[in-house]
Amino acid sequence: MSSHPTGACHLSCIARKDSVISTADETVVVGGVDAHTDFHQAAVIDSIGRHLATQAFPTTPDGYHRLLDWLRSHGDLIAVGVEGTGAYGCELARYLRQNQVTVPSR
Structure with missing residues (x-):
């Protein structure tokens, strides 16, 4: 019998490129950023x-x-969605990618 609620999505491992990362010891988290001037x-969820937390940077x-340190403080950060990767969020998206964070393209 599963210890997870019915319909819940439990991530025991995540495929990232050519490797599989076990998340048994750490909470998997995803970030989202609403970009402004x-x-x-x-x-972070x-x-x-x-929803785990919200904060402005x-x-x-x-x-x-x-911002990146804060997101990572909540667990194993697997991706960050950034609004406006072609505008207000483009510098942040570049910074995250340079620091090995998956940022989906728009």
């Missing part, structure tokens, strides 16, 4: 879609670093 509003190199 002066700040980015970030949110777990593998079954529970400045659109500066230090702000991008703090």
Whole structure:
């Protein structure tokens, strides 16, 4: 009998490129960012879609670093959706990709 709620999506492992990453010891999380001119509003959810936290970060190199550290502090970060990767979010998306974070293209 499963310990997970009926209909819940439990991620025991995630395929990432040519490898499989076990997540048995750490919570899998996904980030989302609403990009703005002066700040980015970030949110993080777990593998079954529970909202864990929301926080705003400045659109500066230090702000991008703090945003990524904050997302990773919640668990194994597997991807970040960034609104406006061709506009306000493009620098953040570039920073995340340079730091080995999957950022889906629009």
